[in-house]
Amino acid sequence: MPTVEDAExxxxxxxxxxxxxxxxxxxxxxxxxxxxxxxxxALIDFYxxxxxxxxxxxxxxxxxxEADEQALxxxxxxxxxxxxxxxxPEYAELLRRVDVDGEPVxxxxxxxxxxANNAGVRLHRARAxxxxxxxxxxxxxxxxxxxxxxxxxxx
Numbered sequence: 001m002p003t004v005e006d007a008e009x010x011x012x013x014x015x016x017x018x019x020x021x022x023x024x025x026x027x028x029x030x031x032x033x034x035x036x037x038x039x040x041x042a043l044i045d046f047y048x049x050x051x052x053x054x055x056x057x058x059x060x061x062x063x064x065x066e067a068d069e070q071a072l073x074x075x076x077x078x079x080x081x082x083x084x085x086x087x088x089p090e091y092a093e094l095l096r097r098v099d100v101d102g103e104p105v106x107x108x109x110x111x112x113x114x115x116a117n118n119a120g121v122r123l124h125r126a127r128a129x130x131x132x133x134x135x136x137x138x139x140x141x142x143x144x145x146x147x148x149x150x151x152x153x154x155x
Contacts, residue, residue: 091126
């Protein structure tokens with residue numbers, strides 16, 4: 001639905017076109033119908049431009065989101081890979097399968113022969129343990145969540 005500003009823009013576009021094309025009016029009685037036709041065309045053009053702009057924005061957003069996702073995956077501190085094996089084996093396996101490989105918790109729980117609730121609790125504890133290890137290893141970059149880790153293992 002157009003806003004007041006959009007309506008003003010559409011009307012101004014129609015007025016500008018009317019001034020440009022005023023020599024095309026042959027009969028004063030048909031001037032009103034002619035202007036309404038200009039106004040209708042300005043409205044149609046407005047909606048067409050809006051659809052095209054929205055499609056372009058959606059495509060750009062999708063492309064940008066995919067690029068961000070890939071960049072984020074590549075930027076994640078290599079410390080995580082080095083620190084996961086230092087955790088309890090059951091924590092390390094859960095973190096790898098759920099957070100790194102993207103497997104759903106219930107599927108991993110079934111494969112490990114434990115309840116999904118138990119797996120969720122273990123995963124929570126594993127993440128807390130990994131966070132502690134990251135803070136010990138990486139210091140402020142882990143605490144503040146920066147993606148440009150400067151700890152020794154990331155250099």
